[in-house]
Every structure is written in structure tokens, then in C-alpha cells.
Amino acid sequence: MEEPESLKLLLADFALIPGYKVLVHGGGRSATAFAQKLGIESKMVDGRRITDRNMLEVVTMVYGGLVNKNIVAGLQALNVNALGLTGADLNYMRSEKRPVKEIDYGFVGDVKEVNAEILADLIAKGVVPVLAPLTHDKNGNLLNTNADTIAGETAKALAKYFEVTLMFCFEKKGVLMDEKNDESVIKHLNPEIFEKLVAEGIIQGGMIPKLENSFEALKSGVKQVVITRSDLIKMKNTGTTIKL
Amino acid sequence: MEEPESLKLLLADFALIPGYKVLVHGGGRSATAFAQKLGIESKMVDGRRITDRNMLEVVTMVYGGLVNKNIVAGLQALNVNALGLTGADLNYMRSEKRPVKEIDYGFVGDVKEVNAEILADLIAKGVVPVLAPLTHDKNGNLLNTNADTIAGETAKALAKYFEVTLMFCFEKKGVLMDEKNDESVIKHLNPEIFEKLVAEGIIQGGMIPKLENSFEALKSGVKQVVITRSDLIKMKNTGTTIKL
Numbered sequence: 001m002e003e004p005e006s007l008k009l010l011l012a013d014f015a016l017i018p019g020y021k022v023l024v025h026g027g028g029r030s031a032t033a034f035a036q037k038l039g040i041e042s043k044m045v046d047g048r049r050i051t052d053r054n055m056l057e058v059v060t061m062v063y064g065g066l067v068n069k070n071i072v073a074g075l076q077a078l079n080v081n082a083l084g085l086t087g088a089d090l091n092y093m094r095s096e097k098r099p100v101k102e103i104d105y106g107f108v109g110d111v112k113e114v115n116a117e118i119l120a121d122l123i124a125k126g127v128v129p130v131l132a133p134l135t136h137d138k139n140g141n142l143l144n145t146n147a148d149t150i151a152g153e154t155a156k157a158l159a160k161y162f163e164v165t166l167m168f169c170f171e172k173k174g175v176l177m178d179e180k181n182d183e184s185v186i187k188h189l190n191p192e193i194f195e196k197l198v199a200e201g202i203i204q205g206g207m208i209p210k211l212e213n214s215f216e217a218l219k220s221g222v223k224q225v226v227i228t229r230s231d232l233i234k235m236k237n238t239g240t241t242i243k244l
Numbered sequence: 245m246e247e248p249e250s251l252k253l254l255l256a257d258f259a260l261i262p263g264y265k266v267l268v269h270g271g272g273r274s275a276t277a278f279a280q281k282l283g284i285e286s287k288m289v290d291g292r293r294i295t296d297r298n299m300l301e302v303v304t305m306v307y308g309g310l311v312n313k314n315i316v317a318g319l320q321a322l323n324v325n326a327l328g329l330t331g332a333d334l335n336y337m338r339s340e341k342r343p344v345k346e347i348d349y350g351f352v353g354d355v356k357e358v359n360a361e362i363l364a365d366l367i368a369k370g371v372v373p374v375l376a377p378l379t380h381d382k383n384g385n386l387l388n389t390n391a392d393t394i395a396g397e398t399a400k401a402l403a404k405y406f407e408v409t410l411m412f413c414f415e416k417k418g419v420l421m422d423e424k425n426d427e428s429v430i431k432h433l434n435p436e437i438f439e440k441l442v443a444e445g446i447i448q449g450g451m452i453p454k455l456e457n458s459f460e461a462l463k464s465g466v467k468q469v470v471i472t473r474s475d476l477i478k479m480k481n482t483g484t485t486i487k488l
Binding site for chain 1: 317
């Protein structure tokens with residue numbers, strides 16, 4: 001999403017998805033690049049960004065401003081009635097600053113409450129929310145929250161109002177049987193197959209929490225989860241489809 | 245609005261204004277400060293910012309992200325259901341890049357169209373829009389638009405739906421008879437008195453376009469315009485009240 005040309009292609013594909021939709025974006029690469037220009041070092045632990053006060057300013061600017069508003073403007077050019085939001089807007093997603101244990105993640109928020117009613121209303125009117133990975137604590141503080149989490153929590157909250165498919169886009173066509181073979185996409189996954197493939201060592205690493213989150217979303221009423229490559233989002237039956 | 249402490253006071257005052265409301269903010273000082281940290285020079289002509297591509301990135305981040313989202317989070321902490329928007333969101337305000345004449349302002353947008361229907365709907369539901377001084381051209385480009393202009397155009401567009409008072413907050417208690425005497429506030433202005441005071445040299449400089457804009461808003465259905473100091477916004481009958 002962070003290169004103008006690939007963003008353009010992705011938004012054109014996204015615009016083709018029929019029905020109501022919501023887009024959740026990240027922006028980590030741009031945040032790192034801007035932080036560097038400002039002389040602020042990016043520190044990551046297990047792929048999670050340590051967010052001190054300076055870094056919080058950077059992600060507020062980059063996620064909430066630069067990335068979000070360029071996506072919104074890009075979608076509007078495609079006649080998609082986009083509305084950019086953080087969790088502070090409409091008090092959509094309230095979080096609490098993560099307690100400090102072994103690691104102090106700083107201004108990182110764990111989601112506590114999702115208020116999706118107004119959002120569901122807007123979606124039913126044809127508005128397409130574009131969600132930045134920022135939440136707030138309802139005490140005036142913005143917090144950095146992982147985009148996958150925002151997507152999962154949004155899917156769960158909207159399942160009260162709509163039949164929801166949660167799609168995760170990444171650089172592969174889906175969950176692979178053989179990570180060296182891009183064509184070895186596992187078409188269907190359910191908890192049983194998942195556990196078998198984890199036991200066999202076929203599914204491993206960062207894919208495990210992603211899939212565990214997917215099962216949690218399904219248990220909360222999301223109809224299906226699809227993991228696919230971003231240029232395939234407009235097509236049905238691509239990638240890995242996950243159901244209970 | 246750009247110092248945490250004064251912002252807090254202003255938002256507390258704003259929260260006390262009864263009835264439906266919209267907040268329009270700027271962010272020029274923060275934009276200049278961030279641009280400087282990034283090694284980008286701020287160029288101003290007659291108080292207007294020359295917005296080249298790098299500066300457009302800065303104002304998108306600062307106005308659309310940093311300033312807007314901190315105001316939204318601050319208002320949510322006061323139980324004001326704020327929703328931060330640029331002109332791209334909901335296709336709320338479409339503009340065109342200012343034609344290059346003597347001065348090339350760069351990515352600065354002149355307002356062409358305001359779509360206030362969804363906004364009016366949200367306001368009637370208790371949502372408080374917080375508008376950043378950014379518009380879009382509906383071709384995927386964000387543009388920098390003066391906050392006073394956003395406020396005036398918003399007041400005019402909402403006059404179709406509500407009885408609108410347009411308030412301009414600045415550092416004085418109102419329009420002054422004697423600029424050296426902060427207490428010499430002109431309580432009431434109309435086009436006749438305005439022309440007389442301009443002819444007498446009492447009203448001059450940057451106040452003239454501000455007041456001309458005010459009369460234009462009034463002609464388009466806005467009920468009254470108030471010019472006052474930001475700590476007085478919660479009080480009735482302060483500052484200068486302008487009617488036709």
C-alpha cells in the first residue's frame with residue numbers, strides 16, 4: 001500500500017469488490033522512513049513497533065494522515081465513498097495502554113471496546129470506512145494498534161449487522177503447503193486441518209497467530225476468513241478460505 | 245490549538261457550546277515546525293502557504309493526522325462524539341488546484357463543491373465533525389485549503405439544514421475600534437457600518453477579507469457570524485456579532 005503505483009492497483013482492485021466493504025491499512029514502512037528523516041529510531045520486538053512519545057507522533061501523522069487520507073482520496077477518485085477513521089473518530093475503538101511486562105511497548109493499545117453502530121449505519125448507506133491502525137483510550141490519548149487486530153475486531157463487531165468475510169492480504173497467494181512453492185496454496189482450512197498441519201510443521205511462524213485470530217473471528221460470528229495476495233482480492237475462490 | 249495545554253482549555257470550552265456544532269482547525273505552526281525538522285522550508289505569500297509536493301505531504305500528516313486526531317481524541321475524552329474529516333472523506337469538499345498566475349501556490353485548492361448531506365445527517369445524530377484544512381480534487385489528489393475558507397463554506401452548506409452561527413476565533417476579543425485597546429470591541433457590524441469603518445481607516449488589513457467572507461456567508465443563509473477570542477466561545481454575546 002505504501003508505493004503510489006502499487007497502491008493505485010490495489011485500490012482499483014478493492015473498488016471492484018462487490019457489496020459493502022471496509023478497508024484496514026497499515027503504514028509501518030512509511031512510518032519507519034519518516035521517523036528516520038526526523039532522526040527517530042524505529043525499534044521492533046517480534047514485528048511489533050515500540051511506540052514512545054515521538055514515535056506516537058510519527059504514526060499519528062503517517063497512519064492517520066498521510067496513508068489514510070491518500071487512500072481515501074484515491075478511492076474517491078474511483079467513486080468509492082471512502083471515510084477515513086481512527087479508533088478515536090466516533091469513539092469507534094477504545095483500547096487500553098498495554099501493561100508493561102518484560103517489554104515496554106509504549107503507547108500501544110489493546111482493544112477493549114468496539115462501537116460499530118454508527119459505522120454499520122454508514123456502511124448500509126454505501127460509505128466505505130478506511131481504518132487506520134490507531135485507537136484511543138477515551139482519556140485523550142491515541143494509541144498504536146496492530147492493523148490485523150483492527151481488522152479482526154472490526155469483522156467481529158460488524159458480524160452483528162452483516163454477513164462478514166474477513167480478508168487478509170499479504171505477499172503470497174494464500175497459506176502454502178510448501179513455502180518454496182507459491183502455487184501450493186491450501187484451499188480450505190478449518191481448526192482440525194490447522195492443528196494437523198501445525199503438528200506436521202507445515203504451518204509455522206507468524207502464520208500461526210494470524211490463523212488463531214482467524215478462528216477467533218469465526219467463533220465470534222464472522223462467516224469466513226480469506227488469506228490471499230492483494231491483487232487477487234477481487235476474485236472469488238482464490239487464496240486460502242478458512243471456516244469453522 | 246497547537247500547544248497541548250491551550251488546546252485542552254479550548255476543547256473544554258468548545259465542549260460547553262450547546263447544540264450541534266462543527267470544529268474547523270488549522271495547524272500552520274505545527275506544519276512549519278515539522279517541515280523544518282524534515283529540512284523543508286516554509287514559504288508564505290500574503291499569509292498563504294506555498295504548497296509544493298513535499299509540503300503537501302507535511303500538511304497531510306500534520307493537519308489530517310497529528311492535529312486532527314489529537315483534537316478528536318481530546319473531544320472524545322470530554323464525551324463529545326467527534327469525527328475527524330478532510331474534504332476527501334465522504335467527498336465532503338471538492339476543490340480545484342489554484343491556477344498559476346503571478347504566484348504558483350502549488351497544491352492549494354479552491355473550493356468548488358460541498359456535499360454536506362451525510363454530514364448534516366451525522367450532526368443531527370449528535371456527531372461533531374472536526375474538519376482539517378484539506379480538500380481533494382476527486383482525481384486522487386489532496387489539496388491544501390485555508391481553514392477560514394473551510395469554515396465559511398461549511399457554514400454556507402449547513403445553512404440548508406440548520407440555523408448556523410459561524411464563529412471565528414482569534415487572539416483578540418473581537419473586531420476593535422482601536423487596535424491598541426483590547427477592550428474596544430465593536431459589538432455589532434453590518435455591511436453599512438463596515439463600509440463606514442473601512443472608509444474611516446478603523447477597519448483595515450487582514451480583517452477586511454475576513455469580514456467580506458462573513459458577509460458572503462450571511463448572504464448564503466448563515467444566520468450570524470461571531471468574531472471572538474477562543475476562551476470566550478462558550479459565552480453568548482461576546483465578541484463582534486455580524487449580521488446583514
